[in-house]
Amino acid sequence: MTAPITRLRTLRDYIRWAVSRFQSEQLFFGHGTDNAWDEARQLVLGALHLPWEMADAYLDCRLEDDEHVLLHALLQRRIEERVPVAYLLGEAWFCGLPFWVDERVLVPRSPIAELIERQFAPWLPAAPARILDLCSGSGCIGIACAYEFPEAEVVLSDLSFDALEVANRNIERHGLEDRVYCVQGDTFGGLPGQRFDLIVSNPPYVDAEDFADMPAEYRHEPEIGLACGEDGLDLVRRMLAEAADHLTDHGLLIVEVGNSQVHVQELYPEVDFTWLEFERGGHGVFLLAASQCREHQALFRSRCSV
Template identity: 80%
Template sequence: MSRSHLRTVRDHIRWAVSQFHREGLFFGHGTENAWDDARQLVLGALHLPWEVADAYLDCRLEEDEIEHLRDLLRRRIEERIPTAYLVGEAMFCGLPFLVDERVLVPRSPIAELIAEQFQPWLPKQPARILDLCTGSGCIGIACAYAFEQAEVVLADISFEALEVANQNIERHGLEERVYTVQGDGYDGLPGQRFDLIVSNPPYVDAEDFAGMPAEYQHEPALGLACGDDGLDLVRRLLAQAADHLSEHGVLVIEVGNSQVHVEALYPEVDFTWLDFEQGGHGVFLLAASQCREHQALFKTRLRP
């Protein structure tokens, strides 16, 4: 990277795009192409907002800023570290979240459901919401913005992930109605019921996990892989859902490419598979009545 030619913000974004293409980087952690990834990295490293005025792009950088960018761009290319980890922040539902390698990078299509307040499936405003397998807390915290009167519980098995989630709760000033619970699945929530349970659990099957791009190796495996068919945890979440939903509650779970395994495992169940205008797939919805109706079936499909 030549000191004499790369001087402005725009220079560094352009150079990064070219290098990202040349090196064959993967884009799937909040961005979908080299331009957005480069822009996120350069602007984030310089503490500039995504919607920065165009005039800023032609500002010349100080030498220490150029050195900092040089290091981050090198790490993105050579080590395949996702950009969100390099800048320590990711956007979800238009909100900023602190992220590092203790949690997955936020990218769930569930963001679109939150923006629409889960309509038309929620019969009324939820009083209690559970974000199960919360990671950074992005889904639950975004739900707290969407439903301003709701109490929101962020649950995860990982103490390290919950440290990040608690930082995000504090960052967004939601300590009075959003809190974390540690536990495996519903284990930390005995007797508790919710009007809305949302979960983006680990669901990657063994075949997909083995073939994932290098960028995913920086994310916690605990948040990605979950057995041969990816459903080891999803089986348990379904089997116990009826015990934690209110009478007219709703369950939403993302399973991505493991949708085919869900449909094969539970052919008797009429899952509602949701469509997304902004991309994404493999998210199903069940009403509490369906969870109660099929609870015995769900329990028979648990792994021994």
């Protein structure tokens, strides 16, 4: 990529130029934005540590030489290598909170953010005392829950030691070491005998067909956080089989399965999943009460190895 650096003078110049290049190169926007303008603005302003809400008048500010060099390098990587903006900046936002991210974890983008902001109303009967973010990755879901429920103990659990290193860094960033902590384990493997009032999970759920067709941007994310078997449900099956043993009597299980919703419905037609709706987009998130997990546990266990 050869950028006309000598002609690009202002923030507005860079954003406009980036929008044109992003569209001409047919980049994919799926890691926090859904259009070229927002993507370009996020990258340019984020790289220079400027707020998203900055007044448009400041877009006509001229850049220093080192800022030109920085933006050129980042835009080159975004266009030629298809690196998501969050990885280029080392930061992503979720529920209005900043999180440190790199290629050891998925870029935060779950529609579960809407549920957290509403404190899971009307589904959660009371403020939870213990919350589990299962398959936590960066820890964004669990940490956001800790903000909404300031009295709750929150556990971030993941199989990946690399992901948990990132999660621990985010716990420290938000000063939550006193009540948010990490556990390493496969599904509930690191949590013997523990029960929770709320279990929330955005596990790997992409089926083989969708994974093969994913745009290049997703190839920068850890495969372990995306793909999960032919129908995407290898981990979800085990989660459902064990959830009843880790929920309190009035606990809730909330799991995102995205496009694999169709596979869940085909595999468990007997189960009355509550499929949640979102105002800001997103789909494939189900809710089960602890009583439902207990009622169907034998069924879930029988189909755990299907």
